[in-house]
Amino acid sequence: MSLLIINIKSLIQVRNQNVLKVSGEEMKHLPTIENAFLYIENDKIVDYGNMENCKNIKVSKTIDASGKIVMPTWCDSHTHIVYAGNREQEFVDRIKGLSYTEIANRGGGILNSAKTLQNTSEDDLYQQSIQRIKNVIKLGTGALEIKSGYGLTVESELKMLRVIKRIKEHYPLKIKATFLGAHAFPESYLKDKQGYIDLIINKMLPKIANENLADFIDVFCEKGYFSLDDTDAILTAGKQYGLILKIHVNQFNAFGGVALGVKHNALSVDHLEELNQDDIDALKGSDTMPVALPSCSYFLSIPYTPARQIIDSGLPLALATDYNPGSTPSGNMNFVVSTACIKMKMTPEEAINAATINGAYAMGISNEYGSITKGKIANLIITKPVPSYNYLPYSFGENNIETVIINGEVIT
Numbered sequence: 001m002s003l004l005i006i007n008i009k010s011l012i013q014v015r016n017q018n019v020l021k022v023s024g025e026e027m028k029h030l031p032t033i034e035n036a037f038l039y040i041e042n043d044k045i046v047d048y049g050n051m052e053n054c055k056n057i058k059v060s061k062t063i064d065a066s067g068k069i070v071m072p073t074w075c076d077s078h079t080h081i082v083y084a085g086n087r088e089q090e091f092v093d094r095i096k097g098l099s100y101t102e103i104a105n106r107g108g109g110i111l112n113s114a115k116t117l118q119n120t121s122e123d124d125l126y127q128q129s130i131q132r133i134k135n136v137i138k139l140g141t142g143a144l145e146i147k148s149g150y151g152l153t154v155e156s157e158l159k160m161l162r163v164i165k166r167i168k169e170h171y172p173l174k175i176k177a178t179f180l181g182a183h184a185f186p187e188s189y190l191k192d193k194q195g196y197i198d199l200i201i202n203k204m205l206p207k208i209a210n211e212n213l214a215d216f217i218d219v220f221c222e223k224g225y226f227s228l229d230d231t232d233a234i235l236t237a238g239k240q241y242g243l244i245l246k247i248h249v250n251q252f253n254a255f256g257g258v259a260l261g262v263k264h265n266a267l268s269v270d271h272l273e274e275l276n277q278d279d280i281d282a283l284k285g286s287d288t289m290p291v292a293l294p295s296c297s298y299f300l301s302i303p304y305t306p307a308r309q310i311i312d313s314g315l316p317l318a319l320a321t322d323y324n325p326g327s328t329p330s331g332n333m334n335f336v337v338s339t340a341c342i343k344m345k346m347t348p349e350e351a352i353n354a355a356t357i358n359g360a361y362a363m364g365i366s367n368e369y370g371s372i373t374k375g376k377i378a379n380l381i382i383t384k385p386v387p388s389y390n391y392l393p394y395s396f397g398e399n400n401i402e403t404v405i406i407n408g409e410v411i412t
């Protein structure tokens with residue numbers, strides 16, 4: 001199979017020399033070729049350049065992209081896309097004035113999702129989840145991280161991770177699986193928190209490692225959830241099983257979780273709505289990617305991650321959806337990129353870098369995904385005719401995507 005895309009108005013995020021991530025000032029630059037061609041063989045990007053240099057070669061398929069932008073697909077490095085049921089009733093309760101705590105006390109929140117998931121069969125969970133997967137592919141996502149964490153029992157956490165594995169086997173997009181047993185304390189362990197941490201470390205982790213069900217381990221490090229000591233113990237155990245580390249940190253409170261993540265050489269620290277100078281200093285010089293989740297801030301009306309402070313300190317930043325039934329029932333990376341520009345004052349160049357190459361870095365796959373680079377996997381978005389790439393975040397809420405290519409094949 002060979003595919004040639006010609007007359008591309010702008011081919012964006014072109015990196016002749018592959019980079020694994022872009023930081024600070026570098027994020028302001030989005031390398032672009034105007035009036036370009038792109039040549040794909042099987043699932044790989046083989047060649048690209050200005051139309052003047054496009055050789056007249058025999059190909060299986062040609063696409064004329066006149067007036068359109070071609071770019072790498074979005075890399076969404078933080079989702080909880082595998083879940084059962086929805087929580088639209090809590091959404092209505094919150095509009096009517098109930099607080100999150102009141103909703104949780106009524107049996108809502110993560111524990112509500114856990115109860116529903118525990119009572120949903122593996123097949124049903126798979127069927128519900130693939131509807132969302134199909135949807136995010138249409139929205140231009142070509143690589144996705146998916147977390148467990150609505151099981152909260154040995155059996156149900158395994159069920160979630162097996163569903164993620166099944167999605168990996170049946171769908172062409174790149175998927176990374178994360179074990180998030182430490183998402184919340186289940187009701188039966190509320191008076192024995194150490195007991196649940198022991199269950200994660202001694203029962204869940206060995207089984208997950210044995211079935212090779214996870215690439216990453218994650219902890220919800222937050223007041224009322226998992227403390228610094230709990231997080232430290234769980235990450236240390238995860239590392240011993242060869243898992244790479246991530247943390248949900250600083251969503252509501254800043255109390256040293258970022259530094260703990262950096263100490264453990266976490267691949268990413270995610271949320272960061274509350275961020276202080278110590279957190280920024282801890283991240284400087286580290287290999288840990290800060291990840292912002294603006295559609296969560298939008299949905300919950302909580303502060304946005306201070307992107308300007310992070311980028312102006314010379315740090316990198318990635319953007320992801322946090323797709324989940326409670327705080328972000330949306331997997332739309334186009335909306336995330338728009339919201340990052342509108343609410344976090346990121347430039348379109350910074351936001352697109354954050355949602356492609358830096359998102360790929362936060363999944364440990366930026367050697368193969370996240371930019372237009374020879375030898376990388378051909379996961380691409382072709383937009384509808386648009387005046388410039390600035391139009392993509394500007395026209396928020398509009399679907400500008402015409403075609404999605406995954407592994408060199410036209411999907412939609």
Ligand SMILES: [Zn+2]
Binds near residue numbers: 078079080248322324
């Ligand atoms: Zn999350």
